[in-house]
Amino acid sequence: MTHTVVLVTGATSGIGRATALAFGRDGARLVCSGRNAAAGAALVSQLRELGAEAEFVAADVVHEEQVRQLVEHTVTRFGRLDVAVNSAGTEGTPGSIVDQTVESYAATFDANVLGTFLSMKHELRVMLEQKEGVVINLSSTMGSRGNAQNPMYVASKHAIEGLTKAAALDAARSNVRVNAVAPGPIETGMLDRIAGGAEKVAAVAASIPAGRIGTPEEVADAIVFLASARSRYITGQILAVNGGKTAM
């Protein structure tokens, strides 16, 4: 992984942050992106302390021009783009489908589906030309399973799995791989917001075969694997990282 050029969206917190740090420890050169400049600056100084070359570029993934500039900046700064991790996303507005609105639909689909689409569009343009590269998207257990209380998130993650498979087929002959990880519940701000309280998080943990919630570092390790040559014949796949949840 040494000197690999890695772009991470949603890098200022949670899984994106843990992923940036995992690549940083492996000697990658990183562009970390997000909307929170202070958190981005803190991450970059932590990465530099690890000895990694790193920069923060602010971008909102729902705005194509910002995504285009983010990818362009990466290539201008480091000369290429080897790995892109699209971790920016929202949990949407939990609640029954009968309470969802045009606005809750649009907000969830914009951040999760439009954001992943625009990120892949610009990342893959570079990778297809280089004839080398790896994209890893963030799905969820809810990318292949239903959940009565989060229909927009469920639908958006199903869409991300579809985009992942379609893009993988498009890129397969160009030595470019596209996969997704599908985490179960992971200890991040998003889980706290979805579960809403320590008691509910404990109930979620008890429902997982491994008996605990996963860590962002455990998802980051799966992402680093999918970015590495050890997964060189894996493309168009969704790798579950969920303590056995979907084996039930």
Ligand SMILES: NC(=O)c1ccc[n+]([C@@H]2O[C@H](COP(=O)([O-])OP(=O)(O)OC[C@H]3O[C@@H](n4cnc5c(N)ncnc54)[C@H](O)[C@@H]3O)[C@@H](O)[C@H]2O)c1
């Ligand atoms: N935590 C979990 O239990 C869990 C489980 C399955 C999948 N995921 C997925 O993992 C990914 C990362 O989530 P997380 O758990 O680290 O939560 P998180 O909230 O810590 O991270 C998501 C990041 O994306 C950023 N973001 C949201 N909308 C954005 C936009 N329009 N432009 C740029 N950045 C934007 C947020 O500001 C945040 O920094 C998400 O796609 C999420 O759906 C999380």
